[in-house]
Amino acid sequence: MNELFEAIxxxxxxxxxxxxxxxxxxxxxxxxxxxxxxxxxxxxxxxxLLGLAGMSYAVTRMSRSLLPATxxxxxxxxxxxxxxxxxxxxxxxxxxxxRMKLLLIAAAGLNMLIFxxxxxxxxxxxxxxxxxPTAGRIAGGLSLLIWVCVVAFGRWIGFTMSPx
Amino acid sequence: xxxxxxxxxxxxxxxxxxxxxxTVEWVVPTVQTVHLLAIAAVFGSSLVLALRMLRLAGxxxxxxxxxxxxxGWIGLGLVxxxxxxxxxxxxxxxxxLLNFTFQLKMGLLIGAIIVxxxxxxxxxxxxxxxxxxxxxxxxxxVLLILLWLAIIACGRWIAYS
Numbered sequence: 618m619n620e621l622f623e624a625i626x627x628x629x630x631x632x633x634x635x636x637x638x639x640x641x642x643x644x645x646x647x648x649x650x651x652x653x654x655x656x657x658x659x660x661x662x663x664x665x666l667l668g669l670a671g672m673s674y675a676v677t678r679m680s681r682s683l684l685p686a687t688x689x690x691x692x693x694x695x696x697x698x699x700x701x702x703x704x705x706x707x708x709x710x711x712x713x714x715x716r717m718k719l720l721l722i723a724a725a726g727l728n729m730l731i732f733x734x735x736x737x738x739x740x741x742x743x744x745x746x747x748x749x750p751t752a753g754r755i756a757g758g759l760s761l762l763i764w765v766c767v768v769a770f771g772r773w774i775g776f777t778m779s780p781x
Numbered sequence: 782x783x784x785x786x787x788x789x790x791x792x793x794x795x796x797x798x799x800x801x802x803x804t805v806e807w808v809v810p811t812v813q814t815v816h817l818l819a820i821a822a823v824f825g826s827s828l829v830l831a832l833r834m835l836r837l838a839g840x841x842x843x844x845x846x847x848x849x850x851x852x853g854w855i856g857l858g859l860v861x862x863x864x865x866x867x868x869x870x871x872x873x874x875x876x877x878l879l880n881f882t883f884q885l886k887m888g889l890l891i892g893a894i895i896v897x898x899x900x901x902x903x904x905x906x907x908x909x910x911x912x913x914x915x916x917x918x919x920x921x922x923v924l925l926i927l928l929w930l931a932i933i934a935c936g937r938w939i940a941y942s
Contacts, residue, residue, distance in 0.1 A: 621801040628782065641942075642938065642941045645937060646937040646938070649820075649936075649937055650824075650930060650933050650935055651822045652817075652821070653824045653825065653933065654821075654825055655825075656818070657820075657823070657824050657826060657828065658823040658828060658829060659825075660825060660827060661825065661826065661850075670850060671850055673842075673846075674841055674842055675841065678841050679839075679841075679877075679907050682838045682840070682841070683829065683839065686832060688818070688830065718928060719800060741800045758941060768814055768817050768818055768821070769810075769811075769814045771816060772810050772813050772814045773810055775810075776809075
């Protein structure tokens with residue numbers, strides 16, 4: 618695995634990200650824009666699932682309407698995050714906060730899949746103007762908690778390793 | 782103005798709070814995380830308002846309904862940004878107050894708040910889901926997003942100056 622990371626680090630992209638003085642801050646800025654867009658929009662859906670706001674907007678309609686923009690932003694976060702990773706792959710791979718962040722993003726994906734394929738089966742009964750069942754509220758609460766931790770660990774990466 | 786900021790910066794450096802923010806290791810990353818979460822609330826909500834004004838998302842609700850749902854949320858986010866941002870300034874007054882990127886960021890922030898007010902007012906009047914927003918309101922919505930993008934970029938750039 619380490620050989621692969623070293624190869625990434627010494628590739629043309631990895632070299633550019635590590636050496637060019639503007640590359641890292643510029644890509645990091647795009648990464649911040651992408652992740653705040655992802656979390657900001659997901660928060661609106663999560664609060665709806667928790668039954669705290671927006672009850673007159675059907676859950677299915679809200680997620681179908683807001684998720685495309687969220688996916689575009691998520692894709693941008695993945696691309697920019699990968700570019701940041703190439704600047705110091707070996708160090709990132711060994712960083713605790715970085716590993717936690719990746720694990721938590723996987724957990725957020727799993728939470729979403731469970732909600733989509735299990736909890737949403739009976740959604741016709743509570744899609745709009747109705748109390749959200751416990752499973753739905755757990756999905757919303759978990760998502761909120763996981764994304765807060767993703768942002769926190771992301772910030773901690775910057776404090777536990779030097780960018781250059 | 783610059784002299785006043787220099788005086789303020791020098792005074793902040795003599796305070797106990799400045800010492801605490803500087804020396805307690807977890808304070809800065811924690812406050813920055815809160816700052817980022819508040820940016821997410823404000824920027825994400827603005828994005829949804831703008832997408833709604835352009836009829837690209839959220840069309841089940843009227844602009845007025847979206848404004849009622851997210852207006853207060855954006856306001857709360859701005860308060861959290863102001864408080865967490867102030868604490869970050871206390872930690873490093875010289876690198877923020879006297880920094881051009883920071884001053885530009887504050888100017889853009891005032892611009893965003895000025896844009897937000899007529900946008901919210903205009904959305905309040907569009908209370909039918911099929912109501913069409915005037916071109917000027919749609920332009921304000923797009924301008925708001927551009928301002929947030931510039932503000933976020935300035936914020937990240939302060940760390941490198």
